[in-house]
Amino acid sequence: MTRIQAQGVSMRRAGRLILDDVCVSASAGEFVAVIGPNGAGKSTLLSVLSGLVAPDDGAIHLNDRALSDYTPKEMARLRAFLPQNPRCEWPLPVHRLVGLGLTPMLPAFGDFAPREIERIEAVLAACDLTVQRNQPVTTLSGGELARAMLARAMVADPAMLVVDEPLTGLDPRHAQDAARRLQQLAVGQGKLVIASIHDLNMALRCANRVWALRDGRLIADGPPTEVIQPKLLREIFDVEVSIFGTGTGAFVDFSPRQPI
Amino acid sequence: MKSHFRVGLWLLASVLLMAVLSVLVGRSGFLEPWNPGTGDPRSAELVRLILVELRLPRMILACLAGAALGLSGAVLQGLTRNPLADPGLLGISAGAALGAVIAIYAGFGLTFALAVPALGLLGALGAAALTLWLGSGGGTLVLILAGAAVSGLMLAGIALALNMAPNPYAAFEITHWMLGSLADRGWDNVWVSAPFIVPGVLLLLSTGRALDALSLGEQQAASLGVDLKRLRRTVLVGTALTVGAATSVSGTIGFIGLVAPHLVRPFCGHEPGRVLWPSALCGALLLLMADVLTRLLPFDRELNLGVLTGLVGTPFFIALVLRLKRTAP
Numbered sequence: 070m071t072r073i074q075a076q077g078v079s080m081r082r083a084g085r086l087i088l089d090d091v092c093v094s095a096s097a098g099e100f101v102a103v104i105g106p107n108g109a110g111k112s113t114l115l116s117v118l119s120g121l122v123a124p125d126d127g128a129i130h131l132n133d134r135a136l137s138d139y140t141p142k143e144m145a146r147l148r149a150f151l152p153q154n155p156r157c158e159w160p161l162p163v164h165r166l167v168g169l170g171l172t173p174m175l176p177a178f179g180d181f182a183p184r185e186i187e188r189i190e191a192v193l194a195a196c197d198l199t200v201q202r203n204q205p206v207t208t209l210s211g212g213e214l215a216r217a218m219l220a221r222a223m224v225a226d227p228a229m230l231v232v233d234e235p236l237t238g239l240d241p242r243h244a245q246d247a248a249r250r251l252q253q254l255a256v257g258q259g260k261l262v263i264a265s266i267h268d269l270n271m272a273l274r275c276a277n278r279v280w281a282l283r284d285g286r287l288i289a290d291g292p293p294t295e296v297i298q299p300k301l302l303r304e305i306f307d308v309e310v311s312i313f314g315t316g317t318g319a320f321v322d323f324s325p326r327q328p329i
Numbered sequence: 330m331k332s333h334f335r336v337g338l339w340l341l342a343s344v345l346l347m348a349v350l351s352v353l354v355g356r357s358g359f360l361e362p363w364n365p366g367t368g369d370p371r372s373a374e375l376v377r378l379i380l381v382e383l384r385l386p387r388m389i390l391a392c393l394a395g396a397a398l399g400l401s402g403a404v405l406q407g408l409t410r411n412p413l414a415d416p417g418l419l420g421i422s423a424g425a426a427l428g429a430v431i432a433i434y435a436g437f438g439l440t441f442a443l444a445v446p447a448l449g450l451l452g453a454l455g456a457a458a459l460t461l462w463l464g465s466g467g468g469t470l471v472l473i474l475a476g477a478a479v480s481g482l483m484l485a486g487i488a489l490a491l492n493m494a495p496n497p498y499a500a501f502e503i504t505h506w507m508l509g510s511l512a513d514r515g516w517d518n519v520w521v522s523a524p525f526i527v528p529g530v531l532l533l534l535s536t537g538r539a540l541d542a543l544s545l546g547e548q549q550a551a552s553l554g555v556d557l558k559r560l561r562r563t564v565l566v567g568t569a570l571t572v573g574a575a576t577s578v579s580g581t582i583g584f585i586g587l588v589a590p591h592l593v594r595p596f597c598g599h600e601p602g603r604v605l606w607p608s609a610l611c612g613a614l615l616l617l618m619a620d621v622l623t624r625l626l627p628f629d630r631e632l633n634l635g636v637l638t639g640l641v642g643t644p645f646f647i648a649l650v651l652r653l654k655r656t657a658p
Contacts, residue, residue: 121551145554152548158410159544159599172542173554177535221545 072096078127089285100255102276145173148229149222160205170224196220212243333597340610397571399612402586407540407601416586420479425576428452453573509580509635529570537602584642
């Protein structure tokens with residue numbers, strides 16, 4: 070069972086503390102939403118937990134083994150990572166883009182084996198991309214590209230999925246669609262999903278755990294209904310906030326009281 | 330059969346055909362080795378000499394240098410994810426040119442025939458080492474900037490040599506070499522360059538998978554297990570071996586490295602890894618064709634290879650710019 074644990078993780082860049090003594094842990098089946106204002110250290114925390122960057126201080130363990138002991142290839146087989154606004158630089162057809170997710174499993178030369186092609190087709194179908202299968206990636210719409218990238222991340226069936234702002238820039242329908250897919254991966258398929266999310270209403274509805282960051286420090290860690298509370302949000306975001314309703318159906322409103 | 334595989338076979342067949350043609354035609358006319366003429370033993374020996382000692386090594390050098398340029402262009406375009414990257418990008422061809430120019434300037438070439446390619450190779454490796462040292466620790470952008478700086482330094486050295494040339498003949502010799510040519514290159518040139526080009530080609534071909542993953546950007550490639558530092562080092566060393574050795578025997582030949590990957594992409598797709606083999610073949614084909622053309626054009630002096638590729642390559646470049654302008658938002 071997948072479990073990641075970070076203890077006392079700190080990160081400095083140009084003399085500034087980007088992560089300050091962060092201790093978090095999460096395990097399979099959880100969908101963790103990382104919230105916080107811009108520059109709070111969300112992206113840095115995600116790349117540290119993915120093993121892409123080594124922290125200056127602190128230790129991270131994945132399945133009780135230090136993250137620094139994993140080779141990049143081993144990590145690539147265990148977790149998938151999607152950065153903010155993932156892009157593809159060449160006009161590859163969608164099914165070849167998705168196939169790139171299998172890179173850590175492939176030998177140095179040669180094309181896909183029949184089993185791998187089956188896997189790619191299955192993921193394309195699961196992500197509603199069968200129609201776009203042969204379309205160049207560069208001609209996809211924003212929502213389609215987000216789906217293609219998620220398919221790329223899912224194709225190797227990783228135990229842990231780390232996604233930086235998967236909902237940003239998507240229209241409401243596509244954002245809901247993406248959130249539902251991520252939730253299905255965590256709750257339905259027992260993966261560990263960690264995603265930074267700006268839309269708190271969405272975090273409330275789809276995540277089952279929230280980490281709130283501010284200035285590199287972990288301010289709160291708990292179920293969405295406990296963390297997404299007026300007092301805490303005011304402290305994290307520095308603006309007035311109202312919350313209507315209760316439970317996972319509550320509605321967070323940051324709108325200013327007066328016209329601007 | 331897969332389409333990109335079929336394209337590779339077509340290219341290979343064309344390269345072979347062109348290679349045979351390149352041995353058969355030349356300044357001394359169309360030679361038929363199977364029919365050595367009048368039966369006069371001296372003329373038969375002359376035909377053999379021209380074919381085996383002049384045209385055969387020249388054909389092999391054209392294949393090697395063309396493949397080196399085409400392949401390294403494809404690899405560099407994949408690494409930088411920039412369709413305008415070419416083998417001159419890392420300062421390596423300028424380094425080879427400076428080495429060769431020093432050999433010509435000092436007159437080493439007169440005492441020892443291989444001094445020019447040997448010093449050219451040293452120059453290429455030196456430039457590569459300098460680029461690697463300058464660009465180490467940074468990303469791909471830093472590596473390109475380091476290459477631009479090294480290239481500038483090497484070109485300044487060449488300009489200095491031209492400026493200080495002891496006599497007009499040396500200056501002429503230098504400019505003539507820089508224009509690129511495969512005329513009068515013999516087997517010794519093959520033996521001096523092939524041991525570098527062949528392993529360099531293998532090294533560059535091994536980067537395919539990593540370059541494919543890099544189409545997703547550096548962060549995603551790293552998350553897929555690609556060692557970016559090692560990839561950059563491999564590309565630099567491979568380019569130094571292939572382009573360095575090629576430039577040191579043939580002089581600077583532009584545009585082949587830029588154009589070859591663009592010519593094969595419509596047929597094999599845009600995945601950087603799939604373009605590698607076909608780009609090498611296409612580069613070899615282009616250089617063979619250019620070399621045959623230089624010998625067939627009815628000018629008093631043989632047209633230099635670099636001049637011809639420049640003349641033919643620039644319109645292609647302009648067409649590329651126009652197409653980019655149309656497709657870019």
